[in-house]
Amino acid sequence: MPSVATSSDRAATSQAEVSSEIGAIEAAYQRAGVEETQPRLDYAPYRSSVLRHPTKDLHHADPEGVELWTPCFGPRDVGALEADLTIGQRGEPIGERMVVTGRVVDGDGRPVRRQLVEIWQANAAGRYIHQRDQHPAPVDPNFTGTGRCLTDDDGYYRFTTIKPGPYPWKNHRNAWRPAHIHFSLFGTEFTQRMITQMYFPGDPLFALDPIYQAITDRKARDRLVATYDHDVTTHEWATGYRWDVVLTGASRTPMEDS
Numbered sequence: 566m567p568s569v570a571t572s573s574d575r576a577a578t579s580q581a582e583v584s585s586e587i588g589a590i591e592a593a594y595q596r597a598g599v600e601e602t603q604p605r606l607d608y609a610p611y612r613s614s615v616l617r618h619p620t621k622d623l624h625h626a627d628p629e630g631v632e633l634w635t636p637c638f639g640p641r642d643v644g645a646l647e648a649d650l651t652i653g654q655r656g657e658p659i660g661e662r663m664v665v666t667g668r669v670v671d672g673d674g675r676p677v678r679r680q681l682v683e684i685w686q687a688n689a690a691g692r693y694i695h696q697r698d699q700h701p702a703p704v705d706p707n708f709t710g711t712g713r714c715l716t717d718d719d720g721y722y723r724f725t726t727i728k729p730g731p732y733p734w735k736n737h738r739n740a741w742r743p744a745h746i747h748f749s750l751f752g753t754e755f756t757q758r759m760i761t762q763m764y765f766p767g768d769p770l771f772a773l774d775p776i777y778q779a780i781t782d783r784k785a786r787d788r789l790v791a792t793y794d795h796d797v798t799t800h801e802w803a804t805g806y807r808w809d810v811v812l813t814g815a816s817r818t819p820m821e822d823s
Contacts, residue, residue, distance in 0.1 A: 602785035603819050604776075611775035612736050638681045640715065648714035650684075650726040658708035660689025660727035662803040665763070665791065668720040669750060672814020676720025683713040683749040684724060691732030691744075700732050725803060731770060743770040743777060750810060760821045763808050764790045780819045788818055 608614045651658055665684075669677040687693050687710060690702035694709055708727060716722050729744045745762045764777065771777055771786075780786045788811075797805025810818045 602780065602782045602815075602817070604779040604821065608775065608779040610737075611779050614779065638715065639679070643681065643713055643715050645714075648712055648722075648724050650708065650710065650712045650724065654707040654709075656707045658688065658705050658727050660705075660708075660730075662725070663728050664723065664725050664797050664799060664803050664805045665746065665808060666721060666723040666797055666805070667791075667808040667810065669716050669722060669810045669812065670720055671812055672817065676716070676718070677750075677812060678716055678718050678720060680716045681713060681749075681751050682716060682722045683711075684726070684746050685711045686726065686746040687729040687732055687744075689727050689730050691730035702730070702732065728765070728804075731768075736775060741770050741773070743768040743774050748810065750812065757812075759810075759812060759818075761810070761818055762789060762821075765806070766790055766793060785819050788816070 604614075646652065651662060669680060669682065671677060685693075688703075688705040688708045690705070692698060692700050692702040692704055694704060710729075712724055712726065714722050714724065726746070729746060731741050731744050734740050734742055743764055745764050748761050748763055750759045750761075751757060762776075764771070777786060777789070780789075791806040791808035794805050794807040797807055799805070812818070
């Protein structure tokens with residue numbers, strides 16, 4: 566008689582495939598070499614990494630001349646309501662409402678005051694409102710996924726948003742990105758723009774994500790992960806996470822080169 570695969574057999578096969586993928590990806594990470602605190606520009610497990618940074622020599626520019634033509638933002642330009650991603654539409658977005666807050670500091674721990682912080686993210690189903698995102702997950706008509714604010718005198722930012730979902734991407738077979746929020750910060754000058762990602766604690770997809778693992782130094786990777794903070798929660802309204810950003814120095818938050 567032909568053999569019949571049971572549910573336990575299929576589960577074992579699926580687990581073996583997952584374990585094999587983890588092993589292959591981890592081996593590629595180990596071959597990458599020494600640990601580094603910033604993402605590698607050309608990182609083999611992250612197939613499109615070569616497309617995510619300049620490939621030609623940079624052009625030198627007069628910093629004073631650049632500053633004369635770059636925009637700046639103040640309280641009159643950024644409204645307080647722009648930091649709440651759960652309002653401004655006809656209804657409420659679907660998903661876990663949460664508060665994300667933290668400090669932006671320099672390498673000496675000094676607050677970076679009145680600086681523009683922008684975020685963008687997927688919705689609770691892991692879908693961006695973008696024409697290129699064709700992931701077969703629902704678009705939330707009440708969630709744009711974008712917000713911005715200015716840091717206060719102590720360097721604090723604060724957003725109210727929805728916890729994003731993971732989503733598939735085509736880097737490798739059965740590839741899924743961990744839930745994350747993109748951050749853009751401008752430091753002490755507009756020309757010092759920094760782009761990075763904030764992750765959530767305990768995500769099982771960390772070991773399988775080449776973008777996260779492109780930072781080969783474990784402590785540097787850990788700096789990208791927010792901390793659940795019950796003091797940040799709002800009673801019967803929102804959970805709370807805390808994530809600080811260090812712009813310079815040995816403990817600088819890993820950033821994306823653009």
